[in-house]
Amino acid sequence: MKSMINKFGLPRIIIAGFFLLLVMGAAYFDMNMPQLMGDVLRRWGMFGILALAMVPAVQCGIGLNFGISMGIVGGLLGGIIVIQLNIAQNPALVAIHPLFAGWAAILTAILIGVVLAVGIGYLYGLLLNKVKGSEMTVTTYVGFSVIAFMNMVWMLLPFDNGELIWPNAGKGMRNTISLASSFSEVMSKTGEFSIGDFSVPTGMLLFFFFMCFLMWLFMRSRTGLAMSAAGANPMFAKAAGINVDKMRLVGTVLSTVLAAVGILVYAQGYGFMQLYNGPMMMGFTSVAAVLIGGATPKRALIVHVLVGTFLFQGIMTLGLPVVNQILPEGNLSEVMRMIISNGIIIYALTQTKGGDGRE
Amino acid sequence: MSTSENYVLKMDNIVKEYSGNRVLKGVNLYIRPGEIHALMGENGAGKSTLMNILFGMPVIHNTGGFEGTVQVNGQEANIDTPLKAMELGIGMVHQEFMLIPGFTVTENIKVGRETTTSNLVSRIFGKSMETLDKKSMRKDAKTALKTIGLQIEDYVKVAGLPVGYMQFIEIARELDKTGIKILVFDEPTAVLTESEADRLLDAMRVIAAQGIAIVFITHRLDEVMAVADSMTVLRDGEFVARKEIKDTSAVEIAELMIGRKVEKLVDESTEPDTRQISEDNIAVSLRNYKVDMPGEQVRGIDLDIRRGEIFGIGGLAGQGKLGIPNGIQGLYKAEGEVKINGEPLDLEKLGDALNHKVAFVSEDRRGVGLLLEESIEENIIFSAMYTNGKFLKKIGWMHLYDGAAGKAHAEDMVKTLDIRCTGIRQAAGRLSGGNQQKVCLARALTLEPDVLFVSEPTRGIDIGAKKLVLEYLAKLNREQGVTVIIVSSELTELRSISDRIAIVSDGKLACILKPDASDADFGLAMSGAWKGGQES
Ligand SMILES: Nc1ncnc2c1ncn2[C@@H]1O[C@H](COP(=O)(O)OP(=O)(O)OP(=O)(O)O)[C@@H](O)[C@H]1O
Numbered sequence: 001m002k003s004m005i006n007k008f009g010l011p012r013i014i015i016a017g018f019f020l021l022l023v024m025g026a027a028y029f030d031m032n033m034p035q036l037m038g039d040v041l042r043r044w045g046m047f048g049i050l051a052l053a054m055v056p057a058v059q060c061g062i063g064l065n066f067g068i069s070m071g072i073v074g075g076l077l078g079g080i081i082v083i084q085l086n087i088a089q090n091p092a093l094v095a096i097h098p099l100f101a102g103w104a105a106i107l108t109a110i111l112i113g114v115v116l117a118v119g120i121g122y123l124y125g126l127l128l129n130k131v132k133g134s135e136m137t138v139t140t141y142v143g144f145s146v147i148a149f150m151n152m153v154w155m156l157l158p159f160d161n162g163e164l165i166w167p168n169a170g171k172g173m174r175n176t177i178s179l180a181s182s183f184s185e186v187m188s189k190t191g192e193f194s195i196g197d198f199s200v201p202t203g204m205l206l207f208f209f210f211m212c213f214l215m216w217l218f219m220r221s222r223t224g225l226a227m228s229a230a231g232a233n234p235m236f237a238k239a240a241g242i243n244v245d246k247m248r249l250v251g252t253v254l255s256t257v258l259a260a261v262g263i264l265v266y267a268q269g270y271g272f273m274q275l276y277n278g279p280m281m282m283g284f285t286s287v288a289a290v291l292i293g294g295a296t297p298k299r300a301l302i303v304h305v306l307v308g309t310f311l312f313q314g315i316m317t318l319g320l321p322v323v324n325q326i327l328p329e330g331n332l333s334e335v336m337r338m339i340i341s342n343g344i345i346i347y348a349l350t351q352t353k354g355g356d357g358r359e
Numbered sequence: 360m361s362t363s364e365n366y367v368l369k370m371d372n373i374v375k376e377y378s379g380n381r382v383l384k385g386v387n388l389y390i391r392p393g394e395i396h397a398l399m400g401e402n403g404a405g406k407s408t409l410m411n412i413l414f415g416m417p418v419i420h421n422t423g424g425f426e427g428t429v430q431v432n433g434q435e436a437n438i439d440t441p442l443k444a445m446e447l448g449i450g451m452v453h454q455e456f457m458l459i460p461g462f463t464v465t466e467n468i469k470v471g472r473e474t475t476t477s478n479l480v481s482r483i484f485g486k487s488m489e490t491l492d493k494k495s496m497r498k499d500a501k502t503a504l505k506t507i508g509l510q511i512e513d514y515v516k517v518a519g520l521p522v523g524y525m526q527f528i529e530i531a532r533e534l535d536k537t538g539i540k541i542l543v544f545d546e547p548t549a550v551l552t553e554s555e556a557d558r559l560l561d562a563m564r565v566i567a568a569q570g571i572a573i574v575f576i577t578h579r580l581d582e583v584m585a586v587a588d589s590m591t592v593l594r595d596g597e598f599v600a601r602k603e604i605k606d607t608s609a610v611e612i613a614e615l616m617i618g619r620k621v622e623k624l625v626d627e628s629t630e631p632d633t634r635q636i637s638e639d640n641i642a643v644s645l646r647n648y649k650v651d652m653p654g655e656q657v658r659g660i661d662l663d664i665r666r667g668e669i670f671g672i673g674g675l676a677g678q679g680k681l682g683i684p685n686g687i688q689g690l691y692k693a694e695g696e697v698k699i700n701g702e703p704l705d706l707e708k709l710g711d712a713l714n715h716k717v718a719f720v721s722e723d724r725r726g727v728g729l730l731l732e733e734s735i736e737e738n739i740i741f742s743a744m745y746t747n748g749k750f751l752k753k754i755g756w757m758h759l760y761d762g763a764a765g766k767a768h769a770e771d772m773v774k775t776l777d778i779r780c781t782g783i784r785q786a787a788g789r790l791s792g793g794n795q796q797k798v799c800l801a802r803a804l805t806l807e808p809d810v811l812f813v814s815e816p817t818r819g820i821d822i823g824a825k826k827l828v829l830e831y832l833a834k835l836n837r838e839q840g841v842t843v844i845i846v847s848s849e850l851t852e853l854r855s856i857s858d859r860i861a862i863v864s865d866g867k868l869a870c871i872l873k874p875d876a877s878d879a880d881f882g883l884a885m886s887g888a889w890k891g892g893q894e895s
């Protein structure tokens with residue numbers, strides 16, 4: 001028993017317990033369980049890759065990357081360009097299959113997003129190499145600033161597709177861009193199957209697992225192992241002839257790229273892309289998820305992403321309706337959502353231990 | 360020394376488990392006031408664990424606590440934090456240093472016990488607002504440093520100081536405390552040379568004479584015979600014996616520790632020495648070599664190390680012996696001309712030493728030598744994987760870690776070097792000090808180097824393991840022709856296996872001696888009386 005607690009860690013057991021409690025609560029209030037569980041799976045797939053972006057960041061030594069909004073911006077730009085070009089409506093592609101056109105659109109968006117993210121991540125990495133030791137503060141700050149900066153840029157970009165700009169010929173992009181005519185739910189709907197109200201977004205989950213698998217491969221490669229060593233003990237890495245700054249760059253770029261991919265997967269699952277302040281809190285949700293999964297600011301593994309995102313999104317999905325039943329006073333639910341998500345981040349941060357096994 | 364049975368410390372029937380692994384199995388430790396008590400045992404016997412229990416370290420209480428009773432001054436004590444231990448008058452010099460790198464020497468010595476004077480604000484808001492009395496703090500720090508004879512400015516930052524200095528600063532911090540009844544020294548001499556260790560032993564005698572009980576952990580039997588009054592031996596977490604030193608001998612202690620008879624440090628090999636060592640075949644050549652390593656400055660050394668020999672480098676702490684390998688490995692800024700087997704080494708280029716098949720075992724195993732959170736396996740294979748591309752398999756265009764090959768090799772190393780662990784997946788940081796050392800060594804050996812620098816190779820490892828390690832180095836040298844360069848504070852060790860020994864003093868080469876040169880010669884060379892690097 002003791003060793004089991006040790007293995008999973010007390011925080012994880014408490015949170016898993018809380019999740020089960022919510023499941024029981026939902027059952028008690030006679031809610032539509034199959035539908036709720038389907039929702040949990042859907043959100044797991046939507047948020048998973050964003051949380052996965054924490055793995056290379058933590059492993060290369062920059063710590064929890066609150067600044068994934070840098071990569072998110074790249075991904076959003078990719079999405080916008082694809083809509084502007086109307087790829088999903090291209091008759092030749094639609095003729096093959098509407099879903100195929102959707103896939104072509106999202107993959108193009110991902111490609112553009114990745115290219116942009118590599119550039120952004122590189123510059124971001126150079127910055128982080130200059131502020132060693134206070135990365136956590138800097139990433140948070142940069143994460144917020146880039147949102148503020150992009151708020152201006154979204155107003156000025158010269159796109160003119162009707163889906164993108166305000167309807168009555170105003171200037172600038174819309175707050176929320178519908179993906180209905182481009183790649184809304186292409187991944188989620190691919191291979192989707194339902195048992196009653198319980199539906200499984202097969203394509204999206206498979207894509208998420210595939211990204212995890214790629215990350216896992218990278219972590220076992222020569223560069224991946226070197227990157228982890230540079231993050232864990234820079235002096236050790238130096239003695240082994242590893243260029244620590246370069247490895248930090250690699251990790252930062254990877255994290256930024258994953259954020260770009262992650263936001264597009266998120267957007268297709270949600271059906272909308274949110275510009276302006278939409279991605280503001282994404283960094284926090286991703287950090288909270290990996291922390292719940294058992295990661296620390298010095299060590300994050302793929303299982304932490306899988307377990308953490310599932311628990312965190314599970315609690316978010318079930319928490320709201322259940323709390324609404326208990327406290328039906330309307331507005332409280334939004335407050336509860338804030339309390340739960342921020343509470344989890346603070347709790348998880350206080351639970352993280354330092355990097356020394358023997359202390 | 361009193362023989363009365365009033366003990367200042369009684370630990371009875373102590374049992375400790377780390378996730379199901381029993382590392383202490385009913386151990387007793389009894390100590391009288393004013394006595395120096397040696398705590399002996401092989402690597403992983405449980406000495407540090409027992410002391411961590413006494414000191415209420417978090418690592419004990421985070422892992423399920425312990426069983427048994429602790430009595431201090433005849434009263435049952437429940438020590439669950441280091442603070443409690445300090446209140447009870449227990450001080451501890453840890454095996455792995457616990458200093459704050461960004462703080463100065465004085466700040467480290469005084470941390471938590473700052474001297475303050477009251478000021479206007481503090482009179483209103485209380486003691487925490489008092490001004491720091493820097494002057495009196497520095498005075499105290501200097502006194503403590505002087506007691507142990509460490510010459511260092513008290514305003515220097517601790518970060519980057521060599522391990523020997525850190526050891527002395529740790530000791531100075533404990534000496535400075537008042538109201539101490541029991542003082543624990545966990546392998547304080549492991550990084551010190553004999554003369555430095557002697558100074559420490561003198562300091563210990565002075566402390567004990569004031570009625571303070573001392574628990575002294577060391578692997579050096581001669582030190583035990585020299586200062587201790589009594590001793591307790593542990594073996595594999597079990598209590599073996601408690602004896603008065605006057606009733607025992609070094610040989611008996613060694614037997615108690617390992618449970619069988621011990622022979623000499625390195626057996627005279629029966630095979631004839633067939634190595635071909637010549638003055639013209641040089642493995643490592645240094646010209647006007649300088650290294651900027653804080654506390655271990657190398658200030659211009661010319662040296663030729665012959666191919667295939669075992670070369671020792673000795674000298675007092677802080678004189679620069681450690682700077683030599685650290686500079687070659689690129690950990691500190693170095694200049695001058697370095698040639699490996701005739702090829703020039705680019706000191707600016709990271710990892711160039713490794714490319715020339717030069718491997719290095721650092722003296723700072725926790726700072727440089729290990730990935731503490733990673734497994735023994737990863738620690739062992741890492742450098743060879745990264746530098747030589749070993750343990751990688753090609754799948755498509757990717758080079759991925761070959762788990763099976765890595766595992767087999769790590770298991771092999773664990774066997775050869777007798778690393779005591781629960782398995783190769785155990786995190787390196789959870790090994791006992793000596794076993795961590797062996798993991799560092801295993802990694803360097805995995806590189807299959809041409810030239811192997813080992814810095815303090817036997818730091819903190821027990822006599823059985825020391826023999827094993829030295830023999831292994833000798834075997835590597837004899838059978839595979841590896842040029843081995845051992846940098847060590849322990850002259851006995853250097854003399855037992857080296858062909859030639861260089862003594863470094865004040866960052867320069869004092870001289871090169873044969874291992875059978877007289878003790879007086881070595882003493883003179885170390886003290887800096889000889890200069891110029893002539894070979895005897
Ligand atoms: N934090 C830990 N978690 C799990 N096991 C541990 C931990 N610390 C120590 N151990 C195990 O406890 C045993 C005793 O270790 P300890 O450090 O007390 O040995 P030691 O006698 O001090 O050895 P050395 O002479 O090498 O310092 C070892 O087998 C070690 O692997």
Ligand SMILES: [Mg+2]
Pocket residue numbers: 406407408454545791792793
């Ligand atoms: Mg120990």
